[in-house]
Amino acid sequence: MNDDRESILSRVRGALAPLHERAALPDYDTEIAVMRSLIAGRDLAEVFTERIKRVSGLAVADPAALVAHLRAGGWLRGYCDPALWPQLAPHFGPEFKVEVDYDRTRVDDYAFGITRAAGAIAESGTIILNDATTSRRLAALAPWVHVAVVGRGQIFADLPQAVAAIGGDPNVIWCTGPSKTADVEGILIEGVHGPGQQIALLVD
Amino acid sequence: MRSQPIDQFVTTLPADKRASVYQSTKATHEKRTKLLFDEFADPNRLRHLAGEIKQHTLEHLDTYLPAVEAKMKTNGVTVHWAATADAANAAVLAIMRARNATKMVKAKTMVSEEIGLAHFLEQNGCEALETDLGEFIVQIDDDHPSHIVRPIIHKTRREIATSFEREGLGAYNDDPETITRRARQFLRHKYLQADVGLTGANFVSVESGRLVLVTNEGNSRFSLAAPKCHIALVGIEKLVPRDRDLGIFLNLLARSATAQELTVYTEFISGPKSPAQPDGPEEMHVIFVDNGRTEVLASECREILRCIRCGACLNVCPVYRQASGHAYRSVYPGPVGAVLSPLLAGERFPALADLPKASSLCGACNEVCPVNIPIPDLLLRLRNRAKQENVPSPGTPPMGAWALMASQPTAWKAALFGGKVLNYVPAKLIPVPAMQAWSAKRALPEWRGGEFRKWLKNRLQKSPTP
Ligand code: SF4
Numbered sequence: 001m002n003d004d005r006e007s008i009l010s011r012v013r014g015a016l017a018p019l020h021e022r023a024a025l026p027d028y029d030t031e032i033a034v035m036r037s038l039i040a041g042r043d044l045a046e047v048f049t050e051r052i053k054r055v056s057g058l059a060v061a062d063p064a065a066l067v068a069h070l071r072a073g074g075w076l077r078g079y080c081d082p083a084l085w086p087q088l089a090p091h092f093g094p095e096f097k098v099e100v101d102y103d104r105t106r107v108d109d110y111a112f113g114i115t116r117a118a119g120a121i122a123e124s125g126t127i128i129l130n131d132a133t134t135s136r137r138l139a140a141l142a143p144w145v146h147v148a149v150v151g152r153g154q155i156f157a158d159l160p161q162a163v164a165a166i167g168g169d170p171n172v173i174w175c176t177g178p179s180k181t182a183d184v185e186g187i188l189i190e191g192v193h194g195p196g197q198q199i200a201l202l203v204d
Numbered sequence: 205m206r207s208q209p210i211d212q213f214v215t216t217l218p219a220d221k222r223a224s225v226y227q228s229t230k231a232t233h234e235k236r237t238k239l240l241f242d243e244f245a246d247p248n249r250l251r252h253l254a255g256e257i258k259q260h261t262l263e264h265l266d267t268y269l270p271a272v273e274a275k276m277k278t279n280g281v282t283v284h285w286a287a288t289a290d291a292a293n294a295a296v297l298a299i300m301r302a303r304n305a306t307k308m309v310k311a312k313t314m315v316s317e318e319i320g321l322a323h324f325l326e327q328n329g330c331e332a333l334e335t336d337l338g339e340f341i342v343q344i345d346d347d348h349p350s351h352i353v354r355p356i357i358h359k360t361r362r363e364i365a366t367s368f369e370r371e372g373l374g375a376y377n378d379d380p381e382t383i384t385r386r387a388r389q390f391l392r393h394k395y396l397q398a399d400v401g402l403t404g405a406n407f408v409s410v411e412s413g414r415l416v417l418v419t420n421e422g423n424s425r426f427s428l429a430a431p432k433c434h435i436a437l438v439g440i441e442k443l444v445p446r447d448r449d450l451g452i453f454l455n456l457l458a459r460s461a462t463a464q465e466l467t468v469y470t471e472f473i474s475g476p477k478s479p480a481q482p483d484g485p486e487e488m489h490v491i492f493v494d495n496g497r498t499e500v501l502a503s504e505c506r507e508i509l510r511c512i513r514c515g516a517c518l519n520v521c522p523v524y525r526q527a528s529g530h531a532y533r534s535v536y537p538g539p540v541g542a543v544l545s546p547l548l549a550g551e552r553f554p555a556l557a558d559l560p561k562a563s564s565l566c567g568a569c570n571e572v573c574p575v576n577i578p579i580p581d582l583l584l585r586l587r588n589r590a591k592q593e594n595v596p597s598p599g600t601p602p603m604g605a606w607a608l609m610a611s612q613p614t615a616w617k618a619a620l621f622g623g624k625v626l627n628y629v630p631a632k633l634i635p636v637p638a639m640q641a642w643s644a645k646r647a648l649p650e651w652r653g654g655e656f657r658k659w660l661k662n663r664l665q666k667s668p669t670p
Contacts, residue, residue: 004285016263033250040368104396171477181356186231192337193395194468
């Protein structure tokens, strides 16, 4: 294996040696990859709400609206991050069965999973998750509905800003709408391995 | 043999397959163009910039590769190197054996296709299950992907329904939604039972040592949520210098690949899970794979290593649209494959030397390429190489007569006259076999040769230049 390291690196050096000049790293302003006209001067929560809808996700502004949505979909059984549950529990009626421990041997029992987001991106309607804020990776992935609790102050305007803020977390995940595929004859189907519903609950 | 293998393949392609490949590639291409041009002030500048960043990286791999290795090690990643396909397969197996692991779930990676990983692991008593829906269907059918991004673009829902029935995934049902739900149900338990999750990487940032993975289905996220060990197979050309460069590439990749603004799951992975996180890998391995890439880097076609595997050149290519992916007889089809596959083939270059010729050099691939690879130029260089190496070229009409004619003014003038005469002779009657074959499916325009000479003569007479 170490031999392979040496042989690869020496072949790379050999391949590059004959070049008279090597291409320089271009300098640029990340602004060129930003949909500036979309976000300029606007409230980021408003842009985010509009953009997540475009990718068939949903942003709701208060817990009561979330609970109504879950009830309407018949998603009554789920998981909630134990740190969030005390504030959310009063909004859920007795017809709901919510667990704060996630049992990976019963993944199909959870119709929804509620976890904390690390932030959001307005421009693309993206929810940002990471290891530090997600109580269980599986709970944000395996249930049909994933609800991410996003603080209004955590919304980045655009991709370059969100990239700059990745930080040291080993597992930063951007989710842009529900999991989907178009593998079968190009027909779009939502909810392949991950959630079929991607919801952001905006909180102050 | 009168024609190239790729041409022969095309003659056997059923009309409905050709039509469906044509329709879906065209639709993706049109949507991509609209997205890019509606939203960015200068999308072409973006493509050029991305190409320059990649070219710079390739030409500095001698420093970037050791730098990213060092960064990964401080992030807690075990780094391996594999010069060949065999070495890469052996490295994966060794990691699995060391953990007594026998079950792997695989996200989509083109490198694993290149090295034939799934078959290799199966021969060695391990299960390696594809989790991307398209790749899963390819695997149960023992078929090959025919598109980089849409592996089963060549399959109909009826064929898929039949395969699912055969595999015991439910009674025949060709509704795409039902097919998808059944795969969801089957695969989620496989993730939970798996010992190892295998992924590729779309990009690797040298600065932070992060792998960036993009999937729409969420399968790579699942592969990194359930199993306890993560192995990533990474081609040595996947690096980008800094995190900030990712903003440029992610914007371009999703639009170019599937005409989306952003792929659904974009994952930035720098190491094993955090200690407090209950789910996910405790161990992470990165295997840097060469498998012919350093040879490409040494060649005069090194620009092809900029490729970010978006598939846009396939979608726009008039040859791919008619021929579909299997015509290219290799892991990478379409324009990118016509360059990369013969190069990666090493000594088998002659067997794939027809691929660079399957192009009209229209330049559409270059125009859409998010990293601005001059594919037509590279095709020409490879044609030249085939010629230098005396690779036989069946079906190519001999050009000797043409060369003679084009270098003798009298012969040229005589031919111009002959051309006019031919306007009155049906093409079928011209006794040149290549001409007959060519005109069997095409109509010749009326011969109008000589106009330029006439124009020039007039011009010279009117205004004699000093
Ligand atoms: S060559 Fe360019 S257009 Fe083709 S797959 Fe690669 S990056 Fe995309």
